[in-house]
Amino acid sequence: MNTPRRHLFSPEGHAAFDALCRRDPLLAFDFDGTLAPIVARPEDARISAALSRRLAQLAARRPLAIVTGRAVDDVRPRLGFEPGWIVGNHGAENTIEPASAETLQALDTLRQRLADAEPALAAAGVRIEDKQHSFALHYRLARDRDAALAEIDARLGTLDTGLRRFGGKCVVNVVGADAPDKADAVFSLVAAAGCDSALFVGDDLNDEVVFERAPLHWLTLRVGREPTSQARFFLDSQSEVAQLLEQLLAQLPERR
Numbered sequence: 001m002n003t004p005r006r007h008l009f010s011p012e013g014h015a016a017f018d019a020l021c022r023r024d025p026l027l028a029f030d031f032d033g034t035l036a037p038i039v040a041r042p043e044d045a046r047i048s049a050a051l052s053r054r055l056a057q058l059a060a061r062r063p064l065a066i067v068t069g070r071a072v073d074d075v076r077p078r079l080g081f082e083p084g085w086i087v088g089n090h091g092a093e094n095t096i097e098p099a100s101a102e103t104l105q106a107l108d109t110l111r112q113r114l115a116d117a118e119p120a121l122a123a124a125g126v127r128i129e130d131k132q133h134s135f136a137l138h139y140r141l142a143r144d145r146d147a148a149l150a151e152i153d154a155r156l157g158t159l160d161t162g163l164r165r166f167g168g169k170c171v172v173n174v175v176g177a178d179a180p181d182k183a184d185a186v187f188s189l190v191a192a193a194g195c196d197s198a199l200f201v202g203d204d205l206n207d208e209v210v211f212e213r214a215p216l217h218w219l220t221l222r223v224g225r226e227p228t229s230q231a232r233f234f235l236d237s238q239s240e241v242a243q244l245l246e247q248l249l250a251q252l253p254e255r256r
């Protein structure tokens with residue numbers, strides 16, 4: 001059987017959760033698919049009022065960060081509360097490490113190429129999201145997703161060495177090759193917040209770098225049962241994320 005066994009709400013999961021709560025953790029969350037359900041159009045993604053309220057309560061008591069593939073200015077108004085930190089563009093949009101001149105140049109060159117290719121991509125049902133520090137080429141709404149992906153491959157061709165691509169949920173992402181990723185972001189935030197560990201919750205390929213690099217005393221959770229995930233435990237839905245937040249509020253002491 002290929003189904004992951006490690007659900008957070010299991011005896012092993014409860015033990016790991018209790019151990020985290022005895023430490024001084026940063027609380028870090030991905031946005032799409034973790035706090036907000038996946039929807040057909042990125043601009044329609046929202047988090048529930050209940051989830052937002054719980055996050056606001058937690059953010060008032062603990063260091064809390066949103067670490068997302070979206071641009072910071074895009075995600076902020078969707079949250080309904082102000083977290084301590086927002087890191088955008090898969091880690092690339094942060095206040096610690098500005099993008100290199102080489103990356104900005106490579107992104108500009110690709111921007112021009114994508115503008116030229118836009119009619120062909122649109123005809124294949126691909127939508128270009130330019131997030132300044134990265135591009136997302138969405139094909140969720142394509143009639144034929146395989147054909148859309150083939151069109152993306154053809155149009156991206158061989159990428160400039162200053163860029164790298166990776167997949168996601170019906171999307172191809174392109175970021176600067178030397179840009180920090182989400183794992184770099186969470187490590188930096190743990191240090192900036194003076195924490196000794198982290199809880200990180202995510203649901204997608206761009207979150208796997210955090211799961212892979214997390215030290216054993218961190219708690220990493222993947223929303224959705226992806227058998228190949230390196231997250232320590234799984235949650236099944238946004239309502240289980242809400243349950244997790246309730247438990248954090250009940251168990252985490254106020255920070256001294």
Ligand SMILES: O=P(O)(O)OC[C@H]1O[C@H](O[C@H]2O[C@H](CO)[C@@H](O)[C@H](O)[C@H]2O)[C@H](O)[C@@H](O)[C@@H]1O
Pocket residue numbers: 030031032033034037038039040041042043045067068069070071129136138140168169170171204206
């Ligand atoms: O790191 P995240 O916060 O999970 O952001 C990842 C990407 O999320 C968005 O795209 C995804 O969610 C959309 C809304 O549910 C969905 O329509 C799309 O198919 C998904 O790929 C966002 O648009 C991207 O910019 C983020 O990189």
